[in-house]
Amino acid sequence: MDRHKVYISSTYRDLADYRARVINFFLSGKMPDSFSLISMEGYVADDIQPSDKCVEDVAKCDIYILIVAKRYGFIPPDTTKNPGRFSITEMEYETAVSHNKIILTFLADEKQVFEEDSDPDAALLAEKKQKLLAFKEKVRLAKLTHPDGFTDAYHLCFQVQQAIFNKFFTEIYASREENLDKIYFCDRRSQNYTFQKGRQINKAIQFFLINSHEKDMAHFFVKRIGLECIESDIRTLDLFIYPTILDNSDFDDLEFSMRCAIKEEWNRNAELKKFKLKDPLDVSVEKVLSVMDELNYDCLIISWEIKSFYWKNDKLNENISAFYEKYDQVNATLKTSKKIFFIGTVSYSECADMTFAQFEDKIKSIRYGATPIKLTRINRNEIKDWMTDFEIEDNPNVQEKLLHDLLPGPDPDFYLSDLELPLRNILMKL
Incomplete structure (x- = not known):
């Protein structure tokens, strides 16, 4: 299967940790080997650099992930290339729309504190605030990927994981519904x-x-x-x-x-x-x-x-x-x-x-x-018991190999959020 090219679009300074967590999700091996990231961290949307490279890479991607909090970001001043005076992030979004990309959009919870735009030019600052409101409304009307605004980097990453799984892997389980349900029984x-x-x-x-x-x-x-x-x-x-x-x-x-x-x-x-x-x-x-x-x-x-x-x-x-x-x-x-x-x-x-x-x-x-x-963390023995009890895999050697290959590290126990995708991958191997 061809790998899906993923582009993550956002302002940078305020969302660097959020981007890093999502990027790590795709690079950590938790997902099947079906995705690749187009590198964008060297020319993030906040940097005052030509926007051509950003737009070009969005045009090349298969999946466009938009993350918006409370900053609109840099507006390229070239009105020939940017007649709408959009920020680089909104230019990327418009490119994704015009190229019919798969678009996954995530907005921050408005009740949470995030860094906002600041600019010594009062008129420019007012313009950014107005454009940010309009941009968010445009995105909402086009349908958000998740109804809840994200509250922190972990919450965002979880929403992205769920969206990717629902979009690309639900059909894999269509004939394996019983196996899919087994994930809810580990362990508790x-x-x-x-x-x-x-x-x-x-x-x-x-x-x-x-x-x-x-x-x-x-x-x-x-x-x-x-x-x-x-x-x-x-x-x-x-x-x-x-x-x-x-x-x-x-x-x-x-x-x-x-x-x-x-x-x-x-x-x-x-x-x-x-x-x-x-x-x-x-x-x-x-x-x-x-x-x-x-x-x-x-x-x-x-x-x-x-x-x-x-x-x-x-x-x-x-x-x-x-x-x-x-x-x-x-x-x-x-x-x-x-x-x-x-x-x-x-x-x-x-x-x-x-x-x-x-x-x-x-x-x-x-x-x-x-x-x-x-609720408590789940340990390796509980995962092995789960595999045995639900007839997923009862060979201890195979169980150990699955855990070695798929778990996110050598820790003795894990939060379920760290286990969700490895457990799904175990079920996919059936």
Whole structure:
């Protein structure tokens, strides 16, 4: 198979670490040998150099990855070559569009702090700010690759990994769906036991809290829960929602944000297209249960995530606890065998504002139903057990060779984010 040429486009000074992480992803051997990078680090978009080389290389690439934060970047002054007075980054984007390239676009989370344009020329600075807004709107209208803005370099790299896998490797698994699902079961046995033990037969609405590092990829564990329900002949639907939850919001704001997020994901779900919600206030326990009845679903999993950098005070803890207490009380009014699982993930993001120990202390005071489920790193023996238990590979010598060839290093254990693509590659070898 021919190798896909990848071009990564962004401003440089503000996103150097982000670019480096994405570039390392392609060069680290985690992916099948299907991609090559066109070298661009020597003439990055911030450098005041002729833009011809950048545009020329975009024209040669197969995949154009655009990363935009809060800087517009250098605008080449040659109006003959740049009549629209675009930045080099936007010129690259226009070239990718005009050449019908595969375009993957990623925008930064607007709530996060990123370096912005600065210029002694006030008029030029104002022009850049206006052009950046227009550029972002253009990209959004053309459809973002991921609905969430990235919050840090790791988050961006994860989004890129997912986009590449979904774009190029999903078809490989089309006839191997069972094997694809196996990745969600590595390993998390003890955590799954804690979840199963916490389930209650007599409650329709149940609450579970997952305590994790962002690199633990807690959404994989949530996916595992859904798959195990299906394997037990429990018809299950899952919605992963993206509520805007701020540390200074009051409870009404949090509840409304949850309703908005549920409405958005509900209306995106193909299974629910006949039951679209017009307003966030249409989201109610009664409405959800009636649709589950009509579609004959036994269980609905609604999962959400809050990263540690949202915690500036204890208000968020209080609101999450209040959400649990309010809807747990609704159980007394319900007579149904249906189950709604609210699975919340609180994940630690490495930052200067909060240590991991401080994060752990913060979440101890959250009241959210069952005992929090603590995700941990996965070790080599657990991966070998996974290969044996799921009939992936039971020969110890072959297992050892696979681990040696595909794992990202000699460490005894790994975050799941470091294992995802090696595990997929193991499945691809079947």
